[in-house]
Amino acid sequence: MFLNQFLLLAAILFCIGVYGVLARKNGVLVLMSIELILNAVNINLVAFGAYWNANDNTNVSGQVFALFVIAVAAAEVGVGLALVLLIYRNRQSIDIDDVDMLKG
Amino acid sequence: MFNMIDKVWIIPALMASSFLVILFFGKRWGTRATAGIGIAAVSICLMLSVIVAGNWISRVNHPPTGAALAADVVQANGLTPQTGENIAAEANAATHDSGETVAAGSTATMSESEHTEASASEHGAEHESVPPVVRTVTWFQIGGIEFEMGTLVDGLAAMMLITVCIISLLVHIYSTEYLHGDVRFTHYYAFLSLFTASMLFYVLSSNTLQMLVGWELVGVCSFGLIGHWWEEKKNTDAALKAFLTNRVGDIGLILGVIITFFAAGGTSFNVLHINEYALSQSANTTLLLVGALCLFGGVTSKSGQFPLHTWLPDAMAGPTPVSALIHAATMVVAGVYLIARLYPVFFSGLAIGSSTFHYVAFIGGFTTIIGGLLAFVQTDLKKVLAYSTISQLGYMVMALGVGAWTAGVFHLFTHAFFKACLFLGAGSVSHACHHTFDMREMGGLRKKMPITHATFLIATLALAGIFPLAGFWSKDEILAGSASGQDNAYTIMLIFGLITAFLTAAYMGRAYWMTFWGDYRGHAKPHESPKVITVPLMVLAGCAVVLGFTNFPKSFFGFKLPGSLTTRFEHFVEPTFAFPPIQHAAFTPWLAVASTILAAGGLFVAYQYYEKNRGPHGLTSRNKVALAGYTFLENKYYLDDLYTGVVAGSTKGPIARAANWFNQNILDGIINGIGLGARKIAAVVYVVADQLIIDGAVNGSGQGSEGAGQLLRKIQTGKVQQYASILFAGAVVLAGVLVFVV
Numbered sequence: 001m002f003l004n005q006f007l008l009l010a011a012i013l014f015c016i017g018v019y020g021v022l023a024r025k026n027g028v029l030v031l032m033s034i035e036l037i038l039n040a041v042n043i044n045l046v047a048f049g050a051y052w053n054a055n056d057n058t059n060v061s062g063q064v065f066a067l068f069v070i071a072v073a074a075a076e077v078g079v080g081l082a083l084v085l086l087i088y089r090n091r092q093s094i095d096i097d098d099v100d101m102l103k104g
Numbered sequence: 105m106f107n108m109i110d111k112v113w114i115i116p117a118l119m120a121s122s123f124l125v126i127l128f129f130g131k132r133w134g135t136r137a138t139a140g141i142g143i144a145a146v147s148i149c150l151m152l153s154v155i156v157a158g159n160w161i162s163r164v165n166h167p168p169t170g171a172a173l174a175a176d177v178v179q180a181n182g183l184t185p186q187t188g189e190n191i192a193a194e195a196n197a198a199t200h201d202s203g204e205t206v207a208a209g210s211t212a213t214m215s216e217s218e219h220t221e222a223s224a225s226e227h228g229a230e231h232e233s234v235p236p237v238v239r240t241v242t243w244f245q246i247g248g249i250e251f252e253m254g255t256l257v258d259g260l261a262a263m264m265l266i267t268v269c270i271i272s273l274l275v276h277i278y279s280t281e282y283l284h285g286d287v288r289f290t291h292y293y294a295f296l297s298l299f300t301a302s303m304l305f306y307v308l309s310s311n312t313l314q315m316l317v318g319w320e321l322v323g324v325c326s327f328g329l330i331g332h333w334w335e336e337k338k339n340t341d342a343a344l345k346a347f348l349t350n351r352v353g354d355i356g357l358i359l360g361v362i363i364t365f366f367a368a369g370g371t372s373f374n375v376l377h378i379n380e381y382a383l384s385q386s387a388n389t390t391l392l393l394v395g396a397l398c399l400f401g402g403v404t405s406k407s408g409q410f411p412l413h414t415w416l417p418d419a420m421a422g423p424t425p426v427s428a429l430i431h432a433a434t435m436v437v438a439g440v441y442l443i444a445r446l447y448p449v450f451f452s453g454l455a456i457g458s459s460t461f462h463y464v465a466f467i468g469g470f471t472t473i474i475g476g477l478l479a480f481v482q483t484d485l486k487k488v489l490a491y492s493t494i495s496q497l498g499y500m501v502m503a504l505g506v507g508a509w510t511a512g513v514f515h516l517f518t519h520a521f522f523k524a525c526l527f528l529g530a531g532s533v534s535h536a537c538h539h540t541f542d543m544r545e546m547g548g549l550r551k552k553m554p555i556t557h558a559t560f561l562i563a564t565l566a567l568a569g570i571f572p573l574a575g576f577w578s579k580d581e582i583l584a585g586s587a588s589g590q591d592n593a594y595t596i597m598l599i600f601g602l603i604t605a606f607l608t609a610a611y612m613g614r615a616y617w618m619t620f621w622g623d624y625r626g627h628a629k630p631h632e633s634p635k636v637i638t639v640p641l642m643v644l645a646g647c648a649v650v651l652g653f654t655n656f657p658k659s660f661f662g663f664k665l666p667g668s669l670t671t672r673f674e675h676f677v678e679p680t681f682a683f684p685p686i687q688h689a690a691f692t693p694w695l696a697v698a699s700t701i702l703a704a705g706g707l708f709v710a711y712q713y714y715e716k717n718r719g720p721h722g723l724t725s726r727n728k729v730a731l732a733g734y735t736f737l738e739n740k741y742y743l744d745d746l747y748t749g750v751v752a753g754s755t756k757g758p759i760a761r762a763a764n765w766f767n768q769n770i771l772d773g774i775i776n777g778i779g780l781g782a783r784k785i786a787a788v789v790y791v792v793a794d795q796l797i798i799d800g801a802v803n804g805s806g807q808g809s810e811g812a813g814q815l816l817r818k819i820q821t822g823k824v825q826q827y828a829s830i831l832f833a834g835a836v837v838l839a840g841v842l843v844f845v846v
Contacts, residue, residue, distance in 0.1 A: 022829050030825075100822030 356401020407439030465505025471498030508585025613710025
């Protein structure tokens, strides 16, 4: 089994995600990009889990970790979408550059 | 009989569920259902507690043998499925599950086995070491230490169970009338249930950590109930005062728990473990001394000992049944119970019985005097009782301090009943007199409230220590203990005790005569309270009469009852396992006579001063003809009047005022002096250290950080994505460091 394809895929996903988070102005797209980052991590976890325990089908700790990440991500996106929704209600826009009231 | 002693956790759990049910459904189901749930739960608890006590008595009478002990342990594991979850925990539970295995002799400490052998050979079967029944489950595991929670039942715990349940039940019943129509009736009953649950949890705790939890829980309930009528500022202030004063002591308690934990090896909070350690030869007495002093800090606040007693009188702002339950009979004895439960720690740490450092005894003795004196200057009936409670708690602590364990705990037991009776009686009086507690607006109530009067009188006599009521026996045991302890080293405690015997009778006489005799001075129309109020009073008065006989001395003026009837309380309540060798003072006739004479003298003085001084004027102005004979009888006492007027007036009042003056001038003077001195020193320190050095440093750092802030605020744009970029850049740099450098 080759690990590097998975790692490459994960790295590409991660970079796309980081780009999205840093550069996109649309709040929903930022959230989606965060999902990409998390799923890149998931791919890594599963890949490493499968790689190190290739001969042992009973050890699925990597996969279990990925499940945890998915669960947490679901919760996170729930909170995030609620925030975006409230921002939209208040400003009729979800451009996160507009949200800079904490400016020092 | 059904063996309740293994499943004793049901009792607090039942009360806790009662609390939850009342909390969630009380409003919806109405006040009758609320009170009904509370009363039913406490009644069941009382029945179960009686069964527990019965189990314990049969255990003392037929101490389990080695084989039975082993079976007991196995059975216990079968019965507690929580421990059976994994084998390791179960094995652990089996060893910890009870002191019983320890008692069987396999891992007994040196002193313990000596103690067991000695007592077995001396007294034969009667005083065999009966280990408490401990049932535990694993609470949590941290740092390789397994923390357990569980129940510990011995005579002391069983006694407390019954006391708490009886008084709680009567208070529950009484409150249905006393708080009838109250806006927060449900809230009140929920708190009563929670309080009862916490107190039962506390007395059944098998380790000190759990005791801490119970201790804080009762504190919270006390806070909630003192501030029950929080619309008035003074009530919330009183609640806060009680809570905060207790926090001061709680720090001591927490430190004490931690210190004893580490002193005893840092492996277990188990009460038996700590007690065994404290009694072992290898015990570190310095650590135990510090631990015991810290624990005593907790006792000082919770049990109203000098100088942290000030919250207790203010706590009377709560509803009267609560004062009876919490601030007289049960919660305030939590501190006394703590000493009794961890007695070996205090015994070894403070070297009770073998040193000249009588810290506990002295604080107790001092508290008992100041509490008694302050009771004289109160016009509020409940406050008289509150100071009396402080005084009596001091008595108990003093007894424990002089090594008279049984006497102290016995006084705790008897005091709970007659003090609860007095408080509930005061509540009944106030219920009749437009909710006032001011004794100046009472008087002459004995005709109008015959049952309240009779029960109040019985309880007053019991508190004053008049033969043959309960207070007589417990008070005399304490006095005898102080007289005989450690080769007369406790003379000062004995004097404190005797003075208090006089004071108690005098101030209770004052309260009694001001309330129930003379003319009615208020504006309401007093009437006898309904049965819901009077029946609990009668029950408590009955207890105040008979309970003293539970510890009938072995020889009473030469009169001897059969052995199976004497010192039952001592026989069943006093621990025989992991307990220091304490002395048992025999009944001392001259002390009993002296204290009874003092008590009677106190009542007599109060009678002369407070009743006769005022009686004639009021009575003659009301009905001259009918009371002419009475007035004539009064005149016979004119000399006595003068005499007692002079004696009582010139000693008692001034003493009380002197105590007050001492408080105001000397104590405050010392404090003010210290304050002034501190201010002078502070002025110098202010100019040199504060202004020059510290302010310079502070201003410098302030300016520095302001400059830095001005620079950094440029970065804080409020744009999330810029922050994210910086975060990401930082992460990249860190990753680079990790990959390439490390």
